[in-house]
Amino acid sequence: MEPTIPQTHYLNSPKGLKSWLFTLDHKRIGIMYFAAIMFFFFFAGLLAIILRTELLNPGRDLMDAEAYNRFFTLHGAIMIFLFIIPSIPAALGNFLLPLMIGAKDVAFPRLNLASWYVFVGGAIFGIYSLISGGADTGWTFYTPYSTSTTSSVSSMLLAAFILGFSSIFTGLNFIVTIHKLRAPGQTWFKLPLMVWALYATALIQVLATPVLAITLVLLLLERTMGIGIFDPAMGGDPVLYQHFFWFYSHPAVYIMILPGMGIISELISHMSHRKIFGYNAIAYSSFGIALVSFLVWGHHMFTSGQSELAAVIFSFLTFFVGIPSGVKVFNWVMTLYKGSISLATPMLYALSFLVLFTIGGLTGIFLGALSVDIHVHDTYFVVAHFHYVMMGGTVMALLGGIHFWWPKMFGKRYNEFWAATSAIIIFIGFNMTFFTQFILGAQGMPRRYYTYIDQYQSLHVFSTYGAWVLGLGFLIMAIYFIHSLIKGKPAGNNPWGAIGFEWETASPPPTENFVTQPVVTHGPYDYDKVLIPREMPTRSEKVAR
Amino acid sequence: MADHAKTHAPLDEHVAHHFTDAEQQRESSKLGMWVFLLTEVLFFGGLFCAYAIYRSWYPEMFHAAHKALDVKLGFINTLVLISSSVTMALAIRSMQLGNKRQTMYHLFATLIFAATFLVIKYFEYSHKFHLGQLPGKYYTYTGIEGSNPHVFFSIYFVMTGLHGLHVIGGMIAIIIMLVKTSRDRFNALYYNPIEVTGLYWHLVDLIWIFLFPLLYLVS
């Protein structure tokens, strides 16, 4: 029987703008975050395409050096503070966490709304900084350049400071929710791995972000009062600033990747209708990554004038943070063994995550080795590495997650053909853009260069073409998602035949999430015991039939 | 494991709709506050790290500069804050016993101690402003030898200033608790907000317990 969209659900009841502005419903806050992060993603993505177009030829193409410096700072700062850190925890996480643990809402709904308005406040400061000329210091704000430049760095620092609190509020909310509001019978090892990943991410958000807050306060005071902690002209030490900054920023890269890993654990298992391989290993490795990520920040500073003995310690510890990620990749690959793999779009993104994240992870080992890092630090090799891990990792996982839970969030289906096509275009465009940058970096092309010596030109041209292809892929995605919102066909409660509390309620779910309190009857991935009929034939079946 | 299996206690008006009972709500609010205190410890931790590094880089300057701080005032401030911690703890205890008047008395005493602390801080600050012992480039005092004495005062003002802001934040929270207690919003079974404010206040005192010896007693 053809699935239908229920009469009332969280999107249309209660009605009116005020009900959205003062909502305490975690699903609505999740949707508002989702709209904001997608806006900032497309905006910063556009900046990236402009930057790449500027780099077509050495010298001036579209803008001069100062404008270029402001553009890449904006691209970095918006992508990190306004998109990738809040994206999975605040958008998908807010929507899914209470549903996945059978709760009515997060532990502190008012704090959740406060985190949204703090996010909006921070974004306003960021946009003010953009309008008033933008900062030209790079997203790292290294002193003494950041304390001596006249560009509007202070408003960007204030934006990052405020956004930090939005991240802390979300993290705090999730820790208490997961500890206190789990469904009856749902022990820690019966939780979906997405919840484990969100828990580990929340731990990092809560432990690392305060140090960023104090760093930005000290940097603001350095710029205004010259307090002499970070500015060498006033007796301070720039390397100390780098320690303060990277103590937050390395765990921050795990705030970005861990929720992505949580989504991939869900996608690989649910799309192949097979029990996840090594549930405990994946859960413990999420937790392990969260702890070890606080010991390794010094590998960003091997050539910064840091003491050589500290560099050796940081390099040694860095190799231990790579092992849990490797274990996870092997577990995901083994989950495919003897599964019933559907190649719908979420699975396409999960597989491209496996490919790109593995490359990103392996190049991380290059950067961890001391002597090799001296050659490739602050070159395009590093740019390629973190794009492979952040875009190839977190963004692919986010896109897979959006496609997987889209029917649950909006109750409608998207166009499968165009979704698969854009996924393939994005995969090709991504590799064109960033694999060439590994080569550029190995040959010594430095980062943040407005112009470059002629011998790098051919690789830059190829990388820019890749960026355009990437842009095309995302354009197609925007089109079919908007089409799906307006004219999408109803998707029904469980289009993928997946196991999970969120699939046991309507799509889109009612405001109180569940009509009857769900109770745990089997494990989160028991595809060897439970067979759930699917209401949406995936493309591979249409082909097979 | 949340405790749904229990018979549903009559949902009194204090329990929010998404909690199953008062106990779960109380534990959640305390867990939330403890996680917030974790962020506060790390927020101040950054300053303690800066203090430790600059003290090991400029030991004689720190020794000379700490003489500019008035140990007597610092000592009185420590006594004031510890007594405010005691009265805060007693306030929670008296609300646990359901004694509204005594709770308000203790909360008010805590407020007075906090205000005294800030007044003493005001005298110390104005004394330093007058002498020119100011942070960073505003430092004009010439009575301290050793290199970069302004760094000590930068760290001093940022640490005690931030701590002062947290004291003010605590006072606002206590005033809200006072108003709510006077309106009978709490009873012997529901006193989470006071308990949570108490936790925050004790941490503010705990941070000062470390600030006092590190800044005032550099021998």
Added chain:
Amino acid sequence: MTNQTSHAHHHITPLKIYLGIGGTLLVFTVITVLVAGFDFGPANILIALLIAGFKATLVAFFFMHLWYDNKLFFVIFASSLAFLAIFIGLTMYDTERRAELDPIKEHPIEAQAAMYKNRPAVTGGAAASHGEATAAPVDTNAAPGH
């Protein structure tokens, strides 16, 4: 880490304990001031931290009920201190050992910040007001750097 689910167990600490702990804290405040009078060399800061740490544990265990409450809260408090120790420890591992291999990296090139250039050298703290120990009179032409 299953939390205790005992129903409505609100531990009420007896008055005697609160006042006792408060008294001990005051006493130790006096002790820490007295101890600061003597010079134990490098051990000074250790003693000061030990006393402050002891006072802090008293406040945390009895005023903040860590002694009676769900052990999860103690884990949270302890982990905050642990991660702070990691931060300070590894950062100082760098800042303290920069000159191990090349003594020239020990000190900044100019010891004094630029703003002290056109300042009168250190004068005696004659203008010190009450309660502030006057800085030892220093012969004015001593180079301000150490």
Added chain:
Amino acid sequence: MDTTGTLFLPPANSTLASEVDPLWGFLFWSSTIMFAIVMAMIAFFVIKYRRRGQDTLTTGNAHNAPLEIAWTVIPTILVMIIFIWGFKSYIKFYVAPKDALEINVTGQKWFWSFDYPGGANSVSDITVPVGKPVKLLMSSKDVLHSFYVPNFRIKMDVLPNRYTTAWFEATAVGDYQIFCTEYCGKGHSEMLGKVKVVGEREFAEWLEKSSGMGEGLSLEEFGAQLYKSRACNTCHTLDGKKLVGPTFKGLFGREEAMTDGTRLVADENYLRESMLDPKAHIVNGYDPVMPTYQGILKDRQIDALIAFIKAQQ
């Protein structure tokens, strides 16, 4: 700088490069093999276990202790090998040989300047002998910079108010590109230079020629040489165009309005004062950014520069 190195690396032209390239090769091939294995497994599983027709219950085996232990221990051993190898080669990076030729490097907004023992100096390009270790003692005048020579595989940040060191021993004569790799503002991508590696004899001649006090030259010619080797040309032009600083054309004897309202004639004393204490009097409309040359320029060099400026009518 050609790119005929191996495995994407630029050519190896220093003794340190021969330390790094083998480790790079090992990392490159072990990662490629590991990647190929994982991709082959994924491709095989996706093709073999593709969903066909109706759903069926799938296998429940989700644990295989020996396999899980294996893929934890083996990568740990692999990365430990990589760490030890990286650490061993790193040791050679941070301890310069005792007999190295020590050159002072100064990075400032947007050009490198080099001071050799014996007083010779040069800007943007550093001339070094082949086959002899060279130790660089580096510091910055304003913000962070980073001295990077891809062909020598060396990179070290240059900090204001603190010395950092790097060393290399060039193995082949030629010119090798210098980059700045720590973001330092508008001219970050133009802060380039060349390491000119020359034979032992040419180096001695060059050193002699450029560190002399211009004995064979007239004051004015020696001033012209200093105008370039001291990088005056990056801020002061000779053709009347205003750059960061005023032009030298027709400067001598002209009366200038100063930012503090006084009017001064640009005579020998003013020029000497502007070199030793530039911030004392700044011509109206210019920023006080000129670094001091106190203790860097010797008297004969100052006289030469003044003579040179005087000749610019």
